[in-house]
Amino acid sequence: NAGVTQTPKFQVLKTGQSMTLQCAQDMNHEYMSWYRQDPGMGLRLIHYSVGAGITDQGEVPNGYNVSRSTTEDFPLRLLSAAPSQTSVYFCASSREGTPGTGELFFGEGSRLTVL
């Protein structure tokens, strides 16, 4: 079982470029989410989805777009990269519609540097 798979693991962008971080899960989880991890700040929620066709904003959504056309995939798009988006990005999924009392399953992360 692959669990949650993120690609790419590393990426360097120039300011203004766009890119998509891919996330796929094979556990048939309804809930998927994207977090960013910055030193000393824990994880902050960017966007989440409670099922195919349904997405919503998290704590820090500006500069990011998401879509959920299938249960398995939840890509994160950076529209015009900025140095402030340099971070490690994690995709996470959960059996529940919202991660209330259950476990979040995380990918291994995508390290993004914006020059």
Next chain:
Amino acid sequence: AQSVTQLDSHVSVSEGTPVLLRCNYSSSYSPSLFWYVQHPNKGLQLLLKYTSAATLVKGINGFEAEFKKSETSFHLTKPSAHMSDAAEYFCVVSVLDTGRRALTFGSGTRLQVQP
């Protein structure tokens, strides 16, 4: 509103000695509480969770945590540290607010284990 405070950003112990990682939370509602572990260059993995059942919760790899409502704490302990415990640990609070659950991550505690 809810919040979670991890009282130590770094903890260093010797192998074979006890581990104590401290977490305090603030919540207007009955929370669910989690501890996650992140090994270097990996995603987060659930260690244990408290969801209003027994106040002493046992997790994987010999870790346990005690929910103390009067102290609003959920400290993580292990009787004897192993070198493989060296990682970053995150305390997470989940509260049902306005019909949906919101997760808040602490800023993390880096555990160093000396030989």
